[in-house]
Amino acid sequence: MSRKVTRRQFLSTLEAIGAAAALQPVSWALAAEESVEKATPRKVEKLTAAPTITIAHCCDPQLGFGNDADPETAYQNDLGKLAREIENLNKIKPDVVFFAGDMTHQVREIERDWPRMLPKIEAPIIVAPGNHDVPEPVTQGKLDAFCKVFKKEYDSVAINGWKIITINSQYCRPTDSVALYDTQVSWFQKELESAKEEGLRVIVGSHIPPFVKTLDEKDEYFNFPTNLRKTYLDYLVANGTLFYLAGHTHTTLERDYLGIPILNGETTSRNFDSRPYGFRLLKIDADLNYEWNFVAND
Numbered sequence: 375m376s377r378k379v380t381r382r383q384f385l386s387t388l389e390a391i392g393a394a395a396a397l398q399p400v401s402w403a404l405a406a407e408e409s410v411e412k413a414t415p416r417k418v419e420k421l422t423a424a425p426t427i428t429i430a431h432c433c434d435p436q437l438g439f440g441n442d443a444d445p446e447t448a449y450q451n452d453l454g455k456l457a458r459e460i461e462n463l464n465k466i467k468p469d470v471v472f473f474a475g476d477m478t479h480q481v482r483e484i485e486r487d488w489p490r491m492l493p494k495i496e497a498p499i500i501v502a503p504g505n506h507d508v509p510e511p512v513t514q515g516k517l518d519a520f521c522k523v524f525k526k527e528y529d530s531v532a533i534n535g536w537k538i539i540t541i542n543s544q545y546c547r548p549t550d551s552v553a554l555y556d557t558q559v560s561w562f563q564k565e566l567e568s569a570k571e572e573g574l575r576v577i578v579g580s581h582i583p584p585f586v587k588t589l590d591e592k593d594e595y596f597n598f599p600t601n602l603r604k605t606y607l608d609y610l611v612a613n614g615t616l617f618y619l620a621g622h623t624h625t626t627l628e629r630d631y632l633g634i635p636i637l638n639g640e641t642t643s644r645n646f647d648s649r650p651y652g653f654r655l656l657k658i659d660a661d662l663n664y665e666w667n668f669v670a671n672d
């Protein structure tokens with residue numbers, strides 16, 4: 375990232391979390407490579423040691439997006455699938471439930487059922503807003519509507535030596551709300567860098583994934599802009615990030631960056647790859663062995 379661009383140019387082309395990192399005189403790529411030399415996660419079918427953390431990774435409940443020609447029927451079907459998901463969550467009792475955004479399909483319906491559904495979930499909940507929850511461009515009014523139901527647009531929680539940090543990836547898209555954007559960037563930097571200082575292992579979650587299939591793929595609806603993508607990921611890895619959890623794609627995907635898994639799980643609204651409805655349970659042991667197994671919505 376050139377230092378010669380004006381602030382306005384910078385914001386219009388690089389509206390995203392971690393952007394400030396791109397301006398720092400540090401080789402994040404080199405720092406990331408040095409960081410991953412230490413250890414990277416290894417997927418197993420079944421852990422042989424007790425997990426240090428168990429996370430339910432729930433993607434796109436998106437009430438009203440399900441497959442039915444009648445919008446109200448689709449909404450009610452999705453609500454029923456969410457209720458079954460909550461039953462499963464309460465049986466499994468994960469340490470934390472991460473919703474990777476798109477809580478509703480029509481933002482005007484965000485308050486329709488979530489205020490009574492959220493308290494049914496017994497585990498701590500952390501939610502990253504989706505593009506259907508805070509449609510672009512980000513404005514204070516849209517954030518207020520989201521936070522009225524879900525409390526925070528970005529958040530973090532520390533559990534057993536891990537820190538889960540969720541961000542509002544809608545700042546990937548152009549916005550004139552510069553102050554809001556700057557506030558999240560500085561918050562995010564502090565969260566990541568303090569996690570590193572404290573020796574916490576980090577999991578980052580957002581609605582939009584950094585990329586869908588390959589790091590060098592073109593900009594599109596489903597990914598972070600290319601002018602940010604690599605620096606953002608290097609910055610995360612250099613600061614102790616070991617997993618990236620996302621939603622948005624409505625397909626189940628496993629890829630990695632420098633050995634760091636980037637995971638997208640099944641939804642309970644609509645899966646474009648015909649996967650069944652449900653969520654993923656991420657369990658990680660102290661040696662970074664992990665399970666990321668499917669929990670069917672039945």
Ligand SMILES: [Fe+2]
Pocket residue numbers: 434436476504622623624
């Ligand atoms: Fe979605």
